[in-house]
Amino acid sequence: MTRKTIEQIKAHKNKSEPLVCLTAYTMRVAQLLDAHCDLLLVGDSMGMVLYGMENTRDVDLDMIIRHGKGVVRGSAQACVIVDMPFGSYEDSPQQAVQNAQRIMDETGADGVKLEGGEDLAPAVAAIVAAGIAVVGHIGLLPQTAQDSGGFRVKGRTDDGRAQLVRDAKAIEAAGAAAVVIEAVIEDVAAEMTAAIGIPTIGIGASRACDGQILVTEDMVGITGDHVPKFVKQYAQVSEQIAKAAGDYAADVRARRFPFDDNVYRPKKG
């Protein structure tokens, strides 16, 4: 089985079938998703989803690399992209290249993703010039949202709309292979998608995008009580885990578990 290349991801712009993308943080989950996805993202959302952090800013390079390695090991056909953590690319294009190279060398991933529009285009261009594929991320930027008006849907004002289109064009011009658009109103996402020649991958950005991505744990119903409007839960895995734990606890307390089948005994004969 051959892995989808970043060029194949890029070529989806001209295909009628949208890109299917999900986050993966672990080897086992990557194995389960691999056959169904064009792209797996080792997202820094892992900080909140896996580690219970308040936001994504405490995820560091060592953490994302550890998980990136697992996802590459667990997948064979999906293109694997690893998020660049907050603080690993903003200081200078040189810093961005150095850390992107470290992610690539240590994980074996197909590319990196970083958050930012026009202002981060020099970092994107430098990483691309170093021969590393980049997926951009514009619209709502979780790493910096708390410094710039909070976690709000983007594109509701004329200025906001114009900036989003400029961001999309700047990220394309910098050489990105695709761009994630997060939490943008539908007609603006459509305008951004029409304005550029690389695929847009939407999360909370409508069907107008060239592909879709969700956090897998949201999609399978394994997160907390708040389910964002843009998420559709295709399963309720939390309920199944809680039920399994309850059944196990009852069996242990009643001394039913381990059952006969689960016990090692001397071999007969």
Ligand code: KIV
């Ligand atoms: O970190 C992440 O999971 C992401 C997706 C939400 C696009 O950036």
